[in-house]
Amino acid sequence: MAESRIVLHFPKKLLDQPVISTAVERYKLSFNILRADITQDQEGLMVLGLEGEPKSIDDAVEWMREQGVRVQPLEKDVTRDDERCTDCGACIVVCPTNALAMDAQSREVSFSADKCVACGICVPVCPPRAMSIHF
Amino acid sequence: MSKTYEEINAKIRSGDVVVVTAEEMVDIVADLGPKEAAAKIDVVTTGTFGPMCSSGAFLNIGHSTPRMKIGKAWLNDVPAYAGLAAVDLYIGATEPTEDDPLNREHPGEFKYGGAHVIEDLVAGKDVRLRADAYGTDCYPRKELDSWLNIRDLNEAYMLNPRNAYQNYNVAVNKFADRDIYTYMGVVKKGLGSANYCSAGQLSPLLNDPYYRTIGIGSRIFLGGAQGFVYWQGTQHEPTGARTEGGVPKGGAGTLGTVADLKQMDPRYVVGVSFLGYGVSLALGLGTAIPVLDEEIAACTGVSDADIVAPIIDYSHNYGLNEGKPFGHVSYADLKSGEIEVEGQKVPTTPLSSYVRAREIAGELKDWVQAGKFQLVEPIQSLPGPDNSPGFKLFNNRPVEEEGGE
Structure with a gap:
C-alpha cells in the first residue's frame, strides 16, 4: 500500500462530473479530501490523499489526466523561503499536522513537506511571511 | 577580587580576553561557582531577536x-x-x-x-x-x-524608544470563543496555546537584572551594527516583583537604543506582519557584560529554569487591565513545548528566535575576541528599583465641556 497526496485542478467543464468517485472505484483506492474549493475563474481545486497499490495510484492519476484534470504532487505546493524564516516559532501552534515543528535542542523550526496538508493557515500567520502556497 | 572596565578593555586590545555567551555561562557558573567563574571569565555576551514595535x-x-x-x-x-x-x-x-x-x-x-x-x-x-x-x-x-x-x-x-524588554508576558486565550489575533501572534481559544517572547537565559537585561553594567552610553549590538543605549526605554519599570536571584518576574527594564542604519545587516532587521494586529520590526540586539565581580558572574549564570514569566489572558484581562496572571512559568518549561495552565495542558509557541539570539551572542563574542568591540562604562545608570520613574496607566479625563484645569 502507498499513500500519495495530490493537488487536482478541474476545468469548468468537469465540475459536475463524478471524476473522483469513478477513479477510486475503478482503481480500488481509498481517498481523503483534505481541501476543496472553487476558485474565482470557476476552476475546481482539490487537495486529495489517495491510498492503494502504487501502480493503481499512478493509473488513477493518469486516467484523471486523460479526463482533463491537471494533477500536481502536493509537496510542491507549500514552500518555505529558508532565507526569510527566522526560526521564531510563531507557526508551530497553528499547524494542525505538526509539519512545522521546533527542535528541542537546536530551537530550529523544521518544515516536513510530507506531513503538510496544504491548509495554508501558516501563510499569513508567519511574521516574516516565509511560507507560501502555490497551486 | 574585582576587575575594572579598563582592565577588561586592555585584555580585549591585547587579545587575552576570555569571552563566553550567556548560554555557555550557565554551565560555567554551575560548575565553578560564581567566584571562580568571575576570575576566569572577562565578558559575557547576550543576544535577543524578536519583534520590537517601538523602533x-x-x-x-x-x-x-x-x-x-x-x-x-x-x-x-x-x-x-x-x-x-x-x-x-x-x-x-x-x-x-x-x-x-x-x-x-x-x-x-x-x-x-x-x-x-x-x-x-x-x-x-x-x-x-x-x-x-x-x-x-x-x-x-x-x-x-x-x-x-x-x-x-x-x-x-x-533611534528606538523601547527595545529589549526585560522579560515579558506569556499570552493565553481563556475567554474568547475564537482564536485571537494579537501582537503575541495567534493565541488559540480554550487555552489552546501559550505564546511567549523572550530569549530567556540569553536575553540582555535578564543577565544584568539590576542594570549594573548597562546604562546611558553602553555600546551594544543593534541590527548587526555597533550602537549605543541613549536612555532607559519607555515604560522602564524596575520595581516589580523579582525572584530570589533578582530577576524580574514580568516586564520590567527597557532600553532606548541608537545605531547607524548604514552599518546594519538585513539578517537582523526584519519587517514582520502579525495577522490581525499589524506591522512590527524583528530586531537583533545584544550586549557584552563585563564580569567585574562575583555578583555579576552569578547574574550572568542565570538559566531558563531560574527565569519565570506571568501567564496573562489576552482575550479579556489584558485589553481591559483586569484580572491577575494565571501564575508564573519558567522559560525551561515554556521551551519544553507544553505548560500547565489552570490544570490544563497547553502547547507553547515562541515569537522570539532563540536561534538568532544565539547567533547574535556568538557574533558579539567574536567581535570582542577580535578586539573590534570595546566595553563602555555607562555615563549614567538606568533607574533601578529605588529611583524608578514609575509606570502609570493613562489618566483618562473625558472632555465633556470646554477647557481643562
Missing part, C-alpha cells in the same frame, strides 16, 4: 533643487513623520501602508509597513519617496516623487 529610523534625505520643506512624506506608500526640519524624516516601524485595508476584513494581513521600509533600506533596495509641501519663499518646491537609496542619504540611523 524607527531618522533619515536626512539631503536638499533637493529647488529646496523643499517637506510637509507630508510617504516611503513606499508608508507615511513617514516630517514635522521636523525641512528634509528630516522619521519612519516608524509599525506604520502600515497608507491604503492598507487594516482590520476592515478581520484578521487583516498587514503585508507591508514602516519596518519593511527600514529592512528594504538596510538591504540597499531603492525605496520610493513621495512628498508634498505648502511651499515657502526659502523652500519653493511643493512636490517630490523620487527613488531613494540609503547610500544617498546624509544620515540614516535607527
